[in-house]
Amino acid sequence: MINVGIPRALLYYQYFPMWKTFFEELGGEVVVSPPTTKAMIASGASRVVADTCLPVKVFLGHVLSLVGKCDYIFIPAIRSLKSKIYNCSKFLGLPDMTRAVITECPPVLDPDVDIDKGMKTLYRAINRLGRYFTRDRAKVKRASLDAWQAHLDYRQLMSNHGLTLPQAMETIPGKYKSEGSNLKKATGNDSGNPASTQTNIALIGHPYLLYDEYLNHRLIHRLEEAGNKVLTPEMLTIDELESASVKVAGTTYWTYGEEVVGAGECYLQDGVDGIIGLLAFGCGPDSMMMEMVRRRANSLRTTPFMNLVLEEHTAETGMITRLEAFLDMINRKKRGRQ
Numbered sequence: 021m022i023n024v025g026i027p028r029a030l031l032y033y034q035y036f037p038m039w040k041t042f043f044e045e046l047g048g049e050v051v052v053s054p055p056t057t058k059a060m061i062a063s064g065a066s067r068v069v070a071d072t073c074l075p076v077k078v079f080l081g082h083v084l085s086l087v088g089k090c091d092y093i094f095i096p097a098i099r100s101l102k103s104k105i106y107n108c109s110k111f112l113g114l115p116d117m118t119r120a121v122i123t124e125c126p127p128v129l130d131p132d133v134d135i136d137k138g139m140k141t142l143y144r145a146i147n148r149l150g151r152y153f154t155r156d157r158a159k160v161k162r163a164s165l166d167a168w169q170a171h172l173d174y175r176q177l178m179s180n181h182g183l184t185l186p187q188a189m190e191t192i193p194g195k196y197k198s199e200g201s202n203l204k205k206a207t208g209n210d211s212g213n214p215a216s217t218q219t220n221i222a223l224i225g226h227p228y229l230l231y232d233e234y235l236n237h238r239l240i241h242r243l244e245e246a247g248n249k250v251l252t253p254e255m256l257t258i259d260e261l262e263s264a265s266v267k268v269a270g271t272t273y274w275t276y277g278e279e280v281v282g283a284g285e286c287y288l289q290d291g292v293d294g295i296i297g298l299l300a301f302g303c304g305p306d307s308m309m310m311e312m313v314r315r316r317a318n319s320l321r322t323t324p325f326m327n328l329v330l331e332e333h334t335a336e337t338g339m340i341t342r343l344e345a346f347l348d349m350i351n352r353k354k355r356g357r358q
């Protein structure tokens with residue numbers, strides 16, 4: 021049986037059920053790296069220049085933790101998911117960069133996902149990937165369709181039931197489930213709509229920042245433990261995210277921009293009590309998109325907004341202090357209104 025290693029970083033959070041379904045249906049076995057640790061970040065950071073963004077350093081640390089544990093590592097080059105909308109350059113070169121800086125890396129399965137070049141190119145890339153497991157093209161097609169369905173189910177589960185990504189992974193049938201997830205239920209809500217009795221805090225940003233508990237110092241749990249209801253971009257439908265994003269930014273240039281601009285706008289319009297934007301130090305696209313949300317929040321003057329920038333030296337105490345000050349301010353504002 022072929023073992024395929026999947027690093028628990030970057031796009032793992034969005035696509036794990038889809039990838040796992042695909043490989044398992046083709047007879048492969050999936051091995052996921054353990055949750056992020058300090059040692060992983062240090063090992064990943066040691067392979068690249070200092071100003072590489074934190075999520076990429078984390079990703080490389082996860083790849084290193086899989087060396088010797090799998091036959092292949094799956095690192096797709098996701099270039100575009102829509103015509104004329106491109107991904108951040110780090111994603112484009114991820115397989116090549118990994119091979120270059122981790123010479124001991126197992127062979128990389130690196131399909132190009134470039135919808136801008138048309139669906140035929142995508143189907144060819146999927147077939148080439150499937151050939152590592154079988155020569156039966158019909159089997160590859162079946163596995164792809166089932167994988168896509170798994171992705172749609174996963175996405176719908178989150179937007180229909182107001183679940184976070186880890187909650188959805190725990191909820192969907194066992195075959196999609198990630199082993200070793202150390203995340204418990206992140207929110208207590210069974211609906212994505214903010215309830216008026218609780219303080220609703222929306223977290224916006226990419227899933228690899230929102231759900232990596234080591235990187236964000238257990239932000240979701242901290243907010244919940246303080247009695248807040250946490251709302252995330254995945255609790256909104258793709259349509260809601262996209263139309264809100266278009267409204268604020270016009271046609272977005274970057275893939276995954278809706279997780280920042282679209283989610284920010286939706287939650288501003290929903291009237292949540294506060295919005296926290298998580299971004300990584302050294303991230304070009306997010307520094308611009310978060311700024312758009314900040315300006316929008318400033319002009320509407322209805323919802324407090326705070327940015328938290330994460331890097332490998334982000335001190336837990338500093339983050340807690342900022343969080344507490346932000347929550348105090350929101351609660352004072354709420355009490356004043358009442």
Ligand code: SF4
Nearest residue numbers: 073108110300303304
């Ligand atoms: S979007 Fe930003 S944080 Fe994400 S990989 Fe690109 S540069 Fe890094």
